[in-house]
Amino acid sequence: xxxxxxxxxxxxxxxxxxxxxxxxxxxxxxxxxxxxxxxxxxxxxxxxxxxxxxxxxxxxxxxxxxxxxxxxxxxxxxxxxxxxxxxxxxxxxxxxxxxxxxxxxxxxxxxxxxxxxxxxxxxxxxxxx
Numbered sequence: 001x002x003x004x005x006x007x008x009x010x011x012x013x014x015x016x017x018x019x020x021x022x023x024x025x026x027x028x029x030x031x032x033x034x035x036x037x038x039x040x041x042x043x044x045x046x047x048x049x050x051x052x053x054x055x056x057x058x059x060x061x062x063x064x065x066x067x068x069x070x071x072x073x074x075x076x077x078x079x080x081x082x083x084x085x086x087x088x089x090x091x092x093x094x095x096x097x098x099x100x101x102x103x104x105x106x107x108x109x110x111x112x113x114x115x116x117x118x119x120x121x122x123x124x125x126x127x128x129x
Contacts, residue, residue: 008034010044010110025051032115041115047073047102056099056126064092064113066100073107075100076127084109099127 013029022028027046035042041062047053049071056076066075072085076099077092084090084100084107092098100107 003036006034006036013044022054024048025054037115039115041111041113043111045100045107045109045111047071047100047107049102049104049106052101052127053099054124056097056123057120058097058123059094059113059116059119059121061094062113062116062119063094064111066090066092066109066111069108069110071106071108072103073101074103097123097126099123101127 008031010029010031013031013034015023015027015029017023017026017028025048027044029044031037031042031044041064067089068084068086070086072083075082075084075090076097077090078097082090100109
């Protein structure tokens with residue numbers, strides 16, 4: 001039987017960005033296993049000031065909600081660029097390509113959605129100027 005709750009500090013979750021060689025750009029902490037979630041996905045991201053994610057991604061089935069905790073920046077959603085600031089929440093439909101870019105003060109955000117392993121597609125070099 002699963003416990004009634006699981007508590008973890010998101011900064012204690014492994015930073016996957018380091019493992020994939022992009023730690024100079026961002027932190028990426030995927031808390032699903034640490035929180036023992038069964039249906040919900042949660043990740044915590046911190047983009048360094050003035051940096052952009054090196055790839056975009058999209059999902060076949062999963063809708064996501066991203067909430068900016070602090071800082072500012074932009075998200076490219078398909079062909080549209082949307083400005084973001086602290087406490088903005090943006091819903092991203094399935095199949096929409098997206099990537100984030102931090103402003104001068106960095107960008108810290110969390111992403112919520114259904115837990116759906118294997119549903120994501122990485123898009124290398126998707127957002128180029």
